[in-house]
Amino acid sequence: MSNKPKLWTKNFIGISASNFFLFLTFYILLVTLPSYALNELHTSASQAGLMTTVFLLSAIISRPLAGNWLERAGNKKVLLTALILFAAAAPFYLFPKTTAGFLVIRLLHGIGFGMATTAAGAIVADIIPFSRRGEGMGYFVLSTNMAMVLGPFVGLMTMQQWGTKIMFIISIAVAIGALITGLSVKLPKQEQDEQKVAAAFSVRNLFELSAVPIAIVGGFLAIVYSALLSFVSIYAAQIHLEHVSSLFFVIYAVVLLISRPFTGKWLDLYGPNVISFPCLILFAIGMVVLSQSNGAFTFLLSAGLIGLGWGTLFPTFQTIAIQNAEPRKRGLATATFLSIYDTGIAFGSFLVGIIAAKMEYSSMYFICAFYILIGAGLFYVLHTKRKATTKAQSRAQEIS
Template identity: 30%
Template sequence: MSNTIHTVTAEPKLWTKSFMIMTMSNFLLSLNLLMITPSLPAYVADTYQAGSLTVSLVVSLFALSAIVTRLFAGRSFERFKPMTFLWIGLAIYSLSTGAYGIVPSLLLFMGVRIIYGIGFGMTSTAVGTLVTRVIPPLRMGEGMGFFGLANSLAMALGPIVGLWLLGQFGYQTLIVTAFILVIIVFPLLLNLKSSEPVGSPKPTKSGSSGPWMDRKALLPCLLNWLMTITYGGILTFITMFGKEAGIGNVGMFFLFNALAILVVRIFSGKLYDRFGHLAIVPAGCVLFGTGLLLLSWSHSTSMLIMAACVYGLGYGALQPALQAWTVQRVAVERRAAATGAFYNSVDLGVAVGSLLLGAVATMTNYAMMYRISALSAICMLLVYGGYLWKTRRVSAVNSDESVSA
């Protein structure tokens, strides 16, 4: 009789050694990127006497090379040993980080920028895929929420720390610090070898030669792309909007946006795991759309902070849920390709948002640009509603056929 007391199924453990190592590695890799990126435009302009178009090209080369790399990374991930693939990407990422401080010409600097994007494309795909293998399937939403929180913290701290190092100690100190952050990841990953995956089963090699984009991953990636278009408009134009609206410290938007993301990810992942994407997507769309409207009407710091919090709640709940949904919709052996596609949807969304919303702002103003960008939330709801309608219609047809049979 006493033995039967222990038959209650315990909740699978999320905070394993492997999960903590992958999350910390993700934070350090993202912090490296977000410390360097805001400092590059001014450095390139001053050091190489580059114009605005050249500076834009230097900045864009990273995103382009990372996107192209991920198209191949998903297919190559399983052909190599996954950890070998990660080691190669990490070596490229660390060496190119160090090279930022020693290249003597603008042309070589552009080359380093491309190699840096290749390294980041490989490491982000590998880390993002490997973490899905150490998260228990029943806690995928919660796990991806905390894993993605590392990106959010890096997004909040990286620009502040990077610009402070640049201003106080100079460019070389910034690069050395960023290089050290990547080096720390190497011993962390050595510890990973002794920690066995606790989540999904390891994939077979049979799926590694499939198409670059799994159709099952298309829907959540499309929804994420629509959402990150709006973030591209915020990243690129919020400083100009602040001048237009007479708001001084627009950097407060990013701080409170990060705080809201931190709060919402504590419980949104559990909601996803218990009730599915239906509990997250509609509410998240309403929140981030409302945040954009509040931002467009902001004429004070307090209004800006309110907009940042509402936007952050929506964005912070949606993105990890969409990433978890992406990897859950595909076969285990296709997760690397799905992860790469998801990260590409982020980069493409930011790039398209910068270009498209910049054209809108040119024709109107920045406030109207943010109101128009809120239409992205409506587009997401329409696409998601269409998916639900189609799914229920197919289920009804299948149910009728089973009854008639």
């Protein structure tokens, strides 16, 4: 046990803290800006929705560019540039009085967010010991989950109690926190120099092809997750459980926190297939339980099942994306995975909105369970079977 390489280093804690503050800023603004746009800027609902859409689109577009830049300039330089842009954009939320002004800030903020989260993912992949990569990525992604729970609570409570200005000031402070903790990360100079390559810029160099198959699976399943993010609180109110709706993602996060020490280690010991297929089944069962919920117990039970299922799958898929890439391509692999995943979230939010207008939420969530099972088939074809075929071909070449 004592021979295990160390995971909880100063660098790992620093980059995880920076990632937490990045996502905390994101979630504080995600839940408050549409309401601010409607009530204080007096925009339409569609314009209020653009506050999120513009941010996500700029993040999605900037990620492949950041991934390419990581290869050329090194992880630390890209991280600091992105964190400075992210922190510098935050104070401007205090000034504009028009929707157009806010959308420009959301565009800049999204670019900083997309670049910073890509660089953070690449850095953490480099500093986690190889034998503990599944465990380490699980804890790193947990920082995102914690922000997802805390961010909406802080944003809404602050806006309701003290007003929008104080909420913006808190988001500025949190964005600066991301920069300060990012500055604490010290990469060895040799490691930074090795990352710099003189690859010619091309569209092909914006994506890491080895990460695409598992990213497609992640993006496919992200559509279900977007249905939870967008409508689970509305569904709770519809079934008269609004008094426990705020606890859904709290239970989700608590289950993750409890299970993470085990699931991450099992991934390292037994590989992704042993973890992924049971988690896909748990995710599907969680959606069925959610769709049939008629009381607080079943509603929160579904949150725990979904947390254990999807909450374990996401870092598992991200670990696969990184492990399939060459060491110098890890940044690009992270960018590719997150870009396709975020595209799934963005497309899912739009698609699920259309579906939710035409059927009951309970029916939609029930159908999602079968959709997840299709996702399990997709995982088998694009990862399990593909990996087995590649191994068989490698053995055949060795024999010949």
